[in-house]
Amino acid sequence: MNDPAPAPDLRTLLLCTxxxxxxPIVRAIQESGADYVCFLxxxxxxxxxxxxxxAQIEGQGFCIRERxxxxxxxxxxxxxxxxxxxxxxxxxxxxxxxxxxxHGLCREALADLRRRYPQARLLADYTGGTKSMSAAxxxxxxxxxxxxxxxxxxxxxxxxxxxDGAETAAPATIEAIRLQRRMQPYLNxxxxxxxxxxxxxxxxxxxxxxxxxxxxxxRARDLxxxxxxxxxxxxxxxxxxxxxxxxALANDTRPLLGVLRVLTEGEPLQREAAQLLDLxxxxxxxxxxxxxxxxxARLYRLLEWTxxxxxxxxxxxxxxxxxxxxxxQLPPNRDGKRQAGLYEAWRLVAEHTRGPLAAxxxxxxxxxxxxxxxxNASILAHGFAPVGAAAGRAFHDWLAGEFLDALLQETAPLxxxxxxxxxxxxxxxxxLR
Numbered sequence: 446m447n448d449p450a451p452a453p454d455l456r457t458l459l460l461c462t463x464x465x466x467x468x469p470i471v472r473a474i475q476e477s478g479a480d481y482v483c484f485l486x487x488x489x490x491x492x493x494x495x496x497x498x499x500a501q502i503e504g505q506g507f508c509i510r511e512r513x514x515x516x517x518x519x520x521x522x523x524x525x526x527x528x529x530x531x532x533x534x535x536x537x538x539x540x541x542x543x544x545x546x547x548h549g550l551c552r553e554a555l556a557d558l559r560r561r562y563p564q565a566r567l568l569a570d571y572t573g574g575t576k577s578m579s580a581a582x583x584x585x586x587x588x589x590x591x592x593x594x595x596x597x598x599x600x601x602x603x604x605x606x607x608x609d610g611a612e613t614a615a616p617a618t619i620e621a622i623r624l625q626r627r628m629q630p631y632l633n634x635x636x637x638x639x640x641x642x643x644x645x646x647x648x649x650x651x652x653x654x655x656x657x658x659x660x661x662x663x664r665a666r667d668l669x670x671x672x673x674x675x676x677x678x679x680x681x682x683x684x685x686x687x688x689x690x691x692x693a694l695a696n697d698t699r700p701l702l703g704v705l706r707v708l709t710e711g712e713p714l715q716r717e718a719a720q721l722l723d724l725x726x727x728x729x730x731x732x733x734x735x736x737x738x739x740x741x742a743r744l745y746r747l748l749e750w751t752x753x754x755x756x757x758x759x760x761x762x763x764x765x766x767x768x769x770x771x772x773x774q775l776p777p778n779r780d781g782k783r784q785a786g787l788y789e790a791w792r793l794v795a796e797h798t799r800g801p802l803a804a805x806x807x808x809x810x811x812x813x814x815x816x817x818x819x820x821n822a823s824i825l826a827h828g829f830a831p832v833g834a835a836a837g838r839a840f841h842d843w844l845a846g847e848f849l850d851a852l853l854q855e856t857a858p859l860x861x862x863x864x865x866x867x868x869x870x871x872x873x874x875x876x877l878r
Contacts, residue, residue: 460554462570469570471523474529595617718859732838791813
């Protein structure tokens with residue numbers, strides 16, 4: 446490879462793949478007005494000894510046939526045809542069909558040109574060379590934000606080639622591809638329900654000038670923000686962001702808007718029942734992330750809150766201020782109120798209500814004690830060790846069975862007969878179509 450000293454007056458750099466025809470390469474150089482050209486070429490074939498495309502750059506005298514059917518070469522090498530003086534071009538050899546290796550060499554060439562000429566415009570033309578060379582240069586250019594991609598094209602006389610003399614260099618439309626490549630790592634965070642992480646990453650991306658692409662990015666940002674708010678129990682904030690995108694939601698995701706309406710606008714008893722079911726889904730997302738302590742903490746709160754909801758619904762009694770005759774064994778606190786914890790609250794549910802959950806507790810009191818002991822040993826409760834995957838899954842599976850069925854029987858009269866859908870885990874398929 447030639448590596449001339451940097452020329453401070455260079456304005457346009459061109460990196461191009463060179464194949465069997467000189468015509469598109471010459472056209473690319475002429476139309477781009479390139480001050481400096483880096484040619485990516487193949488060397489002689491190691492098996493046959495046949496000349497590679499580097500002969501079109503370094504060949505001496507007449508070394509290029511004007512037309513493939515000519516008997517002998519009648520044209521000088523490409524730098525001579527384009528008036529490129531020594532020091533205004535370089536040659537880098539690449540293998541013909543090793544995509545990994547060519548891609549690495551293309552990235553290296555682009556980075557080196559940018560380092561040497563930081564202020565110049567940088568073009569990459571993928572017209573010539575093998576298919577592997579073209580593919581590698583396109584991939585490398587997509588990875589480099591400040592590289593403009595182009596190809597030489599024109600009217601075709603058949604499926605093989607462009608009509609002679611009709612070739613022209615044209616910019617390749619890659620803004621949408623680049624945007625999707627930038628967005629995808631953050632959209633992938635949805636698979637872990639990490640919506641806040643997705644939003645933060647998407648906010649850091651530059652906003653496109655193109656209105657369609659700008660809309661795509663803004664929609665991804667807003668929907669990530671909506672589900673991040675929902676995941677943090679900010680249902681009103683989620684609804685405010687999400688309802689404007691109803692038309693963008695997939696059919697199996699659109700019911701979430703109805704769930705949000707109940708969570709934000711439902712009657713008090715219905716809204717609280719919906720919050721219980723939503724808390725269960727939130728716990729599932731923590732288990733899916735491997736955050737077993739957080740999942741168990743949410744399921745514990747679901748058990749406690751459910752008992753509080755039942756006593757308030759059926760008896761108009763709050764576990765934070767119980768009538769003295771309900772719990773005479775409990776002394777009042779310093780505020781003069783008698784308060785019941787989770788286990789005592791469930792004893793009161795079994796004693797004072799007659800619904801499915803009261804029956805569930807009467808039959809499942811001992812297993813509940815076992816699972817509460819496991820939770821109390823958690824570092825997020827009263828212990829010093831985290832909840833392991835097995836213990837967390839066991840707690841979840843216990844609640845996901847008969848407790849959840851009984852809870853849905855309790856919420857059915859309020860119009861909540863089944864669990865709400867889980868928040869989406871695929872941004873591309875569920876929301877951004």
